Amino acid sequence: MVTLDPCSRLKTIYCQLVPSIIQDAEDNKYINTRPVIESGLEKLEDKSYQLGQKCSNCGNCGKCEAETIEDFFFDTKERLDGIWAKQLSNKLHEVINEPLLVC
Numbered sequence: 001m002v003t004l005d006p007c008s009r010l011k012t013i014y015c016q017l018v019p020s021i022i023q024d025a026e027d028n029k030y031i032n033t034r035p036v037i038e039s040g041l042e043k044l045e046d047k048s049y050q051l052g053q054k055c056s057n058c059g060n061c062g063k064c065e066a067e068t069i070e071d072f073f074f075d076t077k078e079r080l081d082g083i084w085a086k087q088l089s090n091k092l093h094e095v096i097n098e099p100l101l102v103c
């Protein structure tokens with residue numbers, strides 16, 4: 001079994017796992033399961049801090065500082081909020097544009 005060093009694992013989180021979560025949200029895959037995405041993201045964030053602590057010796061990789069991790073996840077959450085807000089307003093728009101029933 002190949003064990004990746006903390007830096008490489010963080011890179012996987014930044015460059016593969018989180019972008020695929022954002023993609024899922026954009027694809028509207030989990031519109032009704034937003035809590036699933038949010039808790040998944042929370043777990044990744046916790047994991048990232050753990051990895052960052054393990055890697056704090058490497059110093060100059062630029063990925064492992066708690067501040068970098070915090071900024072990254074803050075941006076990710078803002079982006080997801082934006083996606084969801086847009087989807088919600090599209091949804092409202094659809095409802096508003098539905099023809100009224102005439103009795």
Ligand SMILES: [Zn+2]
Pocket residue numbers: 006007055056058059061062063064
């Ligand atoms: Zn590192």
